[in-house]
Amino acid sequence: MSKSRRWDPKDSESKLLPIYQHKTKLIQAVSDSAFLIVTGETGSGKTTQLPQYLHQAGFCKDGKIGVTQPRRVAAITVAQRVAHEMQCTLGRDVGYQVRFDDCTSEDTVVKYMTDGCLLREILADPGLSQYSVIILDEVHERSLNTDILLGLLKKIFSNPAKATKGRAFPLRVVVMSATLETNKLSSFLGNCPVFVIPGRTFSVTCTFGTAIGPKDTESTAYVKEVVKMAFDVHTSERAGDILVFLTGQSEIEHACDLLFEKAESIDYRYDVQDQTVEGLLILPLYGSMPTDQQRQIFQPPPPRIRKCVVATNIAATSLTINGIKYIVDSGFVKQLNHNSRVGMDILEVVPISKSEAQQRAGRAGRTSAGKCFRIYTKEFWEKCMPEYTVPEIQRTSLSAVILTLKCLGIHDVIRFPYLDSPEERFILEALKQLYQFDAIDRRGRVTQLGEMMVEFPLHPGLTRAVLKTASLGCQDLLLPVAAMLSVENIFIRPGHPDKQKEADKKHRALAAKSGGMNDFATLLCVFQSCKSSDKPSVWCKENWIHWRALKSAFSVERQLCEILHRLQQKKDFPIETFDGNKSELFRRCLCSGYFTNVARRSVGKVFCTMDGHGSMVHIHPSSSLFDQEAELNWVIFHDVLVTSRVYIRTVCPIRYEWVKDLLPKLHEVDVFELSSVAREEVTDEEMIKWETREAAKRQPEVSTEDVMKKLEKRNNEATVSDARARYLQRKQLRQQSKAL
DNA sequence: GAGCACTGC
Numbered sequence: 001m002s003k004s005r006r007w008d009p010k011d012s013e014s015k016l017l018p019i020y021q022h023k024t025k026l027i028q029a030v031s032d033s034a035f036l037i038v039t040g041e042t043g044s045g046k047t048t049q050l051p052q053y054l055h056q057a058g059f060c061k062d063g064k065i066g067v068t069q070p071r072r073v074a075a076i077t078v079a080q081r082v083a084h085e086m087q088c089t090l091g092r093d094v095g096y097q098v099r100f101d102d103c104t105s106e107d108t109v110v111k112y113m114t115d116g117c118l119l120r121e122i123l124a125d126p127g128l129s130q131y132s133v134i135i136l137d138e139v140h141e142r143s144l145n146t147d148i149l150l151g152l153l154k155k156i157f158s159n160p161a162k163a164t165k166g167r168a169f170p171l172r173v174v175v176m177s178a179t180l181e182t183n184k185l186s187s188f189l190g191n192c193p194v195f196v197i198p199g200r201t202f203s204v205t206c207t208f209g210t211a212i213g214p215k216d217t218e219s220t221a222y223v224k225e226v227v228k229m230a231f232d233v234h235t236s237e238r239a240g241d242i243l244v245f246l247t248g249q250s251e252i253e254h255a256c257d258l259l260f261e262k263a264e265s266i267d268y269r270y271d272v273q274d275q276t277v278e279g280l281l282i283l284p285l286y287g288s289m290p291t292d293q294q295r296q297i298f299q300p301p302p303p304r305i306r307k308c309v310v311a312t313n314i315a316a317t318s319l320t321i322n323g324i325k326y327i328v329d330s331g332f333v334k335q336l337n338h339n340s341r342v343g344m345d346i347l348e349v350v351p352i353s354k355s356e357a358q359q360r361a362g363r364a365g366r367t368s369a370g371k372c373f374r375i376y377t378k379e380f381w382e383k384c385m386p387e388y389t390v391p392e393i394q395r396t397s398l399s400a401v402i403l404t405l406k407c408l409g410i411h412d413v414i415r416f417p418y419l420d421s422p423e424e425r426f427i428l429e430a431l432k433q434l435y436q437f438d439a440i441d442r443r444g445r446v447t448q449l450g451e452m453m454v455e456f457p458l459h460p461g462l463t464r465a466v467l468k469t470a471s472l473g474c475q476d477l478l479l480p481v482a483a484m485l486s487v488e489n490i491f492i493r494p495g496h497p498d499k500q501k502e503a504d505k506k507h508r509a510l511a512a513k514s515g516g517m518n519d520f521a522t523l524l525c526v527f528q529s530c531k532s533s534d535k536p537s538v539w540c541k542e543n544w545i546h547w548r549a550l551k552s553a554f555s556v557e558r559q560l561c562e563i564l565h566r567l568q569q570k571k572d573f574p575i576e577t578f579d580g581n582k583s584e585l586f587r588r589c590l591c592s593g594y595f596t597n598v599a600r601r602s603v604g605k606v607f608c609t610m611d612g613h614g615s616m617v618h619i620h621p622s623s624s625l626f627d628q629e630a631e632l633n634w635v636i637f638h639d640v641l642v643t644s645r646v647y648i649r650t651v652c653p654i655r656y657e658w659v660k661d662l663l664p665k666l667h668e669v670d671v672f673e674l675s676s677v678a679r680e681e682v683t684d685e686e687m688i689k690w691e692t693r694e695a696a697k698r699q700p701e702v703s704t705e706d707v708m709k710k711l712e713k714r715n716n717e718a719t720v721s722d723a724r725a726r727y728l729q730r731k732q733l734r735q736q737s738k739a740l
Numbered sequence: 741g742a743g744c745a746c747t748g749c
Contacts, residue, residue, distance in 0.1 A: 071747065099749055116749040145748065250743055287746065312745055334745035347744055392747090400749090457749035489744075500742095559749090621742045643743065727743085 014085060017045030018198045026050065026195060027057045030133070030172050034157060035192035039179045041199025042362065046176055047137055048082050051110045054133055055086075060109035062169045063132035068115040070143040071318060072098040079103070079112040086110075099457075100555050115145035119404065122152060123454065126408055127167055139177040139185070140355075141317070142391035142419075148401060150175065150188075151417045152408070158190055180355060181388070188419050202365040204327075204372050212331060212376035214383045217351055218729055222330040223251055225375040227258045229328045230308055233373060235266070238274045240325025240370075241307040243315060245360050247334040247349050252284045252310045253495065259308065278304040285311035285319070288488060291548060297321055316359055320366065327364045327372040329357060331380065338397045340429045342613050345397065346642045346723045353389040354381065394422050398430040399460050403439055406446045407454045436596060436665050437464045448572065455563050457556075458482055465593025470564055471574040477586050479564070480527035481520050483557035485638055485650070490526065490553065491622065492544045503544035510543060511624035515583065519623050519650040520590060520638075527553065588658050594636040595662040599648060601633045607648065612666055615640075620647040634659070642723045 014020065019040070029036050040046050051065050059065060069075040079096035088094055095104035096112040104111055115136070122128060134153065139146055153173050175185060182194050211225040223246065230244050246252050263280040266272060281301050285294065298321060301307040309321060313333055333352045338345050352360070357374065364370025374381070393401075405413050414427055434440045437460050439450030446454075449467065456463040462482050469478040484490060493503055514525035526543075530550055533539035540547040567573060578585055599607035599617055609615045619626050620641065631653075638650035 114748060116747095120749060141747095143747070248743085248745060288744085314746065316746090318746075336745070349745090486749095493742080504742095626741075641742095641744075647742085 014045065014049060017049060018043070018200050019045040019049045022195070022197055023049075023053050027053055029193060029195050030054060030059070030174060031057075033192055034170060035154075035173045035175065035189040037182055037185055037189070037192060037194045038174055038176045038197065039182050039194060040176075040197035041178055041201055042366075043200035044197040045200075046197060047078055048085065050174065050176075051135065052082060052086060055110055059132050059172070061132075063130055064108065065110050065133045065135065066118060066128075066131045067110070067112045067135040067137060068118050068146065068149065069112060070115055070138050070141055070146060072101075072114055073318070074138075075112045075114050076101075076103075082110065082112070100559070115143060115149055118149060119145050122149075123404065123407060126156065128171060129167055131171060132169060133172045133174065135174040135176060137176045139175050140180045142389070142393070144392040144396060144401065147391060147393045147419055148404070150419055154189060154417045155410070185419070188417070201362065202367070202369045204361045204365040204370045206361050206372040206374060208378045208381065209373065209375040210377060212380055214377075214380050216376075216380070217384055218726055220251075222246075222332055222375060223255050224258070226328050226330045227255050227262065229373050229375050230259060230310075231262045233326050233328065233371075234263070234277070234280055234306060234308065235272050237326060237371070239276050239306065241301070241309070241321070241323045242326045242328060243321065243324045243363055244308065244310040244328040244330070245315070246310060246312065246330050247332050248312060249284075249286045249288065250495075252286055252312065255310050256282050256284050259310070276304055277306050279306070281305050281307045283307065283309050285309050285315060287312065287314050288546075294319075315363065316356070320363075322367065324364055324366070325368065325370045327361055327370065329360050329372060329374045329376075331357065331374060331376040331385070335395070337395050338426070340397075340423070340425050342615060343429070343611055344615070344640045344642065344646075348723060348726070351380070351384045351386075353386045355388050357381075357385065391420050393418065394420060394426070398422060398426055399433045402427065402430040403434055403446070403450060403454050403460060406434075406440060406444070407451060411444060433596065434460060437461060437593070439464075452567050455567060456560065458486055458560070461593040461596060462486075463593070465589050465591075466560070466564070468592040469589045470568065471576045472578050472585065472589065473575075474585060474589070475561075475564060477524065477582075478589060479560050480553070480557050481523050482560060483553040484523040484527055484550075486556055487552045488546065488549045490523075490546045490549045492546050493622075494544075506543045507622075508624070516624055517628065518583075518587070518652045519625070520652050521583075521586065522624060523650070526550070527557070587652055587654055590636060590652060591654055591658045591662070594638070595659045596666060597637050597648075598654070598659055598663065599635050599637060600656075607635065610663060610666065615646060617646045617648045619651055620649045623649065623651045625651045625653065643727050644724070646724070 019026070026038070038046055038050065047067070051067055054065055069078065075096050075098050079094055080090055083090040083094040086094055091103045091105055092107045094110045095108040097104050097117050098114050099117065118134070128134065136146055136149055139150065157171050157173060175189065177185060179196070186192055186194050209225070209229065212222055226244050226246060230242055233242055244255070246255055259282050263282065268278050283297055285297050297309055297319070300323065307323070309315065315321065331351055332349050333356065334347060335350050336345055336347050361372035364372055402413050405416060410416055413431070414424060431440065431444065434450065435442070437453070438447055439453050439460055441447055449464070452467060453460055453463045456466065458466070462485060466475065466478050466482050469475045491507055494500055510526055510529070511519070511522045513529070514521040526545060527550070530536045530539050530545065531554070536550070537547045540550060578588070596611050598610040600610060602608040602616065605618055607617050607619065609617055617640065619635070625632060625635065634654050634656050635648070635651050636654050637648035639648070641647045641649055
């Protein structure tokens with residue numbers, strides 16, 4: 001059965017696209033050079049048309065055309081559209097591949113996929129021997145995987161000798177991007193040609209406000225201001241829907257409440273200028289919302305009613321809502337930044353970049369001319385907003401990425417051709433972590449364990465724990481937990497206090513059912529209980545568990561099982577034995593992956609991390625270990641959350657003896673020494689010298705107790721306390737605004 | 741005593 005959607009297949013329609021008149025030149029440009037940049041705003045037709053042109057021009061004779069997208073939905077919908085335009089069944093000539101869904105066949109010559117999928121393919125076939133053309137789309141978004149692919153393609157294929165190695169024909173690489181930073185891209189790719197295609201979007205006029213100035217980067221005033229602005233738009237502008245950009249769920253719900261109150265008070269006979277508008281439909285939109293509720297956003301509003309969608313950044317790229325004519329932009333976004341000095345990820349509200357503001361504004365010009373109302377001043381724009389968003393590669397923990405590069409035989413990960421290099425300490429931190437997990441050896445070479453680890457779509461530490469259970473034959477304990485930890489939060493905690501109590505009670509019962517005192521075991525218990533239930537979705541509802549999240553955890557678990565099974569088929573898979581009870585076995589396996597996340601009770605409820613940063617942390621109240629005092633001096637935790645305090649979440653008590661031998665490893669490697677390991681030019685001789693020096697240093701064995709004493713004296717890094725201070729300030733302002 | 745955006749394998 002065809003999966004293609006049935007919209008009107010007008011061949012003439014594609015000829016009207018701006019790209020059509022450049023067809024011949026574009027095909028020529030692709031054949032002329034190894035790298036080509038194609039730029040054009042949305043609506044130029046580059047994503048759907050270029051692969052078809054290349055197909056018609058015979059580029060599929062030697063291999064496939066692969067097109068990457070940063071998002072699953074985009075890969076799927078574009079493939080559907082192109083299959084339809086080419087009048088073929090989806091999955092035959094035209095197909096797509098995303099995680100859990102491979103819709104391709106032996107006949108597939110035009111393949112759309114996510115950037116992560118192509119990266120996986122390169123691991124299996126570094127020469128990309130099946131492809132004649134690779135097209136990287138949406139490169140301006142700077143997703144981590146696309147950035148890595150870009151560097152890999154440059155490194156592998158800019159050298160003609162290497163590029164033809166194992167290939168019968170040269171590979172063509174097309175990089176597609178919005179018209180941003182094309183000079184930088186071109187010089188990165190050896191001054192390759194740039195092909196510009198005009199877009200077909202409508203004009204959007206932008207105005208600045210007066211409310212948020214350069215002094216307000218830490219304030220929450222923007223919530224009230226966007227509400228005021230949206231209300232003004234509603235009463236003074238002609239018909240057309242409104243899209244409001246805010247940063248998160250609670251904020252959005254608060255704004256919706258305020259807007260609703262205001263909208264209630266309107267007398268439509270006098271207050272609203274456009275008399276064809278007789279009401280306002282207010283709809284929140286954020287990622288964790290139930291899918292059916294999300295779907296309502298796309299319904300056209302009833303006649304004479306104006307729709308106002310209050311959304312997170314999800315509406316900036318992932319979801320397109322038709323009929324939006326007005327944008328109200330708060331100028332802020334919630335962004336996850338990795339801090340390598342404290343080894344923590346901190347989620348913060350920060351001003352958006354200018355390019356992101358333009359992206360938001362562009363959402364109003366998809367079907368007709370629109371208007372964008374920015375609540376911040378021109379001065380805020382100039383002084384507080386950076387030109388471009390810091391690319392993901394400079395903001396995230398890199399251990400998984402560095403392991404991938406190492407597995408591809410790229411030893412010198414510091415001088416890898418990054419479009420924007422991450423700070424060296426980010427790379428060194430990743431190397432150090434990989435070394436601690438035994439994924440790489442002291443010379444920076446991938447170990448057998450590392451080669452197995454790279455196969456799993458998980459954090460290296462979690463993978464190590466999984467492999468440990470597998471070698472002991474008890475992977476059933478940990479695979480579900482690993483799956484649960486790699487999907488969105490499965491515990492629902494509603495906003496209403498009564499329901500909150502009810503949900504908490506259910507969650508505590510689930511923790512007790514698993515034996516209590518171990519949050520990892522609770523996850524396993526939830527997984528198993530739901531799976532064995534007759535009506536899993538009903539079970540979830542009763543227990544305040546996120547059914548969508550749990551469903552994806554089931555798929556992840558299945559995938560992890562398959563990968564593990566494949567690895568176990570190979571020889572050399574380690575087999576160990578353990579005698580002791582199940583609870584200890586479970587926790588000891590966790591230790592083998594979480595020994596970098598160990599904390600020891602310091603004073604009262606305060607714990608101190610043992611990772612070398614010595615941060616003071618608290619157990620999160622959602623944990624079953626919260627307020628448990630007895631016999632609880634050593635714990636491991638899955639992650640850290642910086643809000644009013646530095647909290648550790650998903651916690652499990654351990655015994656010091658289980659990590660005693662592992663902890664010194666955390667302090668064994670000097671990061672500055674590692675920088676030489678990362679570089680290719682280090683000779684074996686130097687290496688031996690280094691290793692001898694290291695061995696000499698280790699002579700007086702580092703005692704964990706010594707390290708502990710040192711750490712407890714050290715203060716938390718300023719960044720964490722800054723983040724906390726900002727959080728508390730926002731909280732205070734929020735309370736003040738509520739009181740008023 | 742709880743305030744986490746989005747995406748991907």
